[in-house]
Amino acid sequence: GNPWGYGKQDGPSVWHKNYPVAEGDRQSPIDIVPHQASHDPSLGPIVLNYDKCTSIKIANNGHSVVVEFEDSDDRSVIQGGPLGNPYRLKQFHFHWGGKDCHGSEHTVAGNSYASELHLVHWNAVKYKTFEEAATAPDGLAVLGIFLETGDNHRWLHTITDVLYTVKFKGSVTDFKGFNPKCLLPSSLHYWTYLGSLTTPPLYESVTWIIVKDPIIVSEKQLGKFRTLVFTGEEEDQRTRMENNFRPPQPLKGRKVRSSN
Numbered sequence: 001g002n003p004w005g006y007g008k009q010d011g012p013s014v015w016h017k018n019y020p021v022a023e024g025d026r027q028s029p030i031d032i033v034p035h036q037a038s039h040d041p042s043l044g045p046i047v048l049n050y051d052k053c054t055s056i057k058i059a060n061n062g063h064s065v066v067v068e069f070e071d072s073d074d075r076s077v078i079q080g081g082p083l084g085n086p087y088r089l090k091q092f093h094f095h096w097g098g099k100d101c102h103g104s105e106h107t108v109a110g111n112s113y114a115s116e117l118h119l120v121h122w123n124a125v126k127y128k129t130f131e132e133a134a135t136a137p138d139g140l141a142v143l144g145i146f147l148e149t150g151d152n153h154r155w156l157h158t159i160t161d162v163l164y165t166v167k168f169k170g171s172v173t174d175f176k177g178f179n180p181k182c183l184l185p186s187s188l189h190y191w192t193y194l195g196s197l198t199t200p201p202l203y204e205s206v207t208w209i210i211v212k213d214p215i216i217v218s219e220k221q222l223g224k225f226r227t228l229v230f231t232g233e234e235e236d237q238r239t240r241m242e243n244n245f246r247p248p249q250p251l252k253g254r255k256v257r258s259s260n
């Protein structure tokens with residue numbers, strides 16, 4: 001079976017048994033309290049150079065749906081903001097709820113969004129491989145985008161239209177020519193803090209950059225994510241993929257900074 005999941009027996013409340021760092025000092029996600037975030041005028045804008053990005057495939061990894069990118073060179077990078085150098089785009093994935101009232105990992109003043117998109121990047125300037133970067137304190141940078149339900153999102157159908165091909169854990173489909181820039185809100189004002197992966201192995205290697213403005217997607221579009229299952233095609237128990245989010249973790253004295 002799975003080493004970890006989001007159920008009663010294998011979910012976030014027991015991850016610490018196999019991954020003791022779950023109780024560490026820089027765990028993610030967190031609840032962001034806007035008025036307690038310190039505005040830092042030295043924080044420049046986030047710059048995304050995704051125009052040459054090369055998406056390769058879309059997959060169901062038994063925890064989420066993931067779109068992987070070619071990351072053998074600096075063709076698609078994030079830089080600026082709190083980052084000291086460019087970080088390479090490796091993959092993006094989503095977290096969502098069983099109903100639209102919850103599903104995001106980060107919360108804002110205690111409020112959840114329906115879903116959260118994570119664009120995962122790694123520091124290929126300082127580290128030779130992703131795996132090495134993933135265990136380093138400045139190894140990863142994840143851009144988080146909240147999803148709120150409302151009108152149809154004009155580009156999300158590119159993803160939701162192919163989700164039926166990755167219904168089961170372990171399924172993979174070619175997914176070329178997708179530029180995730182179409183999933184970003186117009187303003188990239190953000191909060192940033194030092195944290196971790198929000199799933200096992202929970203490495204404390206992530207500089208989080210959480211965009212303040214959500215993108216709007218329809219309930220119908222979000223509902224398509226819930227047609228995925230955590231389980232493999234061969235398993236007799238089909239478990240709907242939903243509520244694949246970790247709840248907020250203790251801040252432990254960390255500072256959250258805010259761009260303008």
Ligand SMILES: CN[C@H]1CN(c2cccc(OC)c2)S(=O)(=O)c2sc(S(N)(=O)=O)cc21
Nearest residue numbers: 063091118120134142196197198199200201
């Ligand atoms: C299953 N999910 C994770 C998979 N990855 C991972 C990271 C390091 C090591 C590794 O195996 C050795 C796998 S990952 O870097 O792609 C990420 S990013 C991320 S999140 N939600 O914090 O953005 C969760 C995971």
Ligand SMILES: [Zn+2]
Nearest residue numbers: 093095118198
């Ligand atoms: Zn994530």
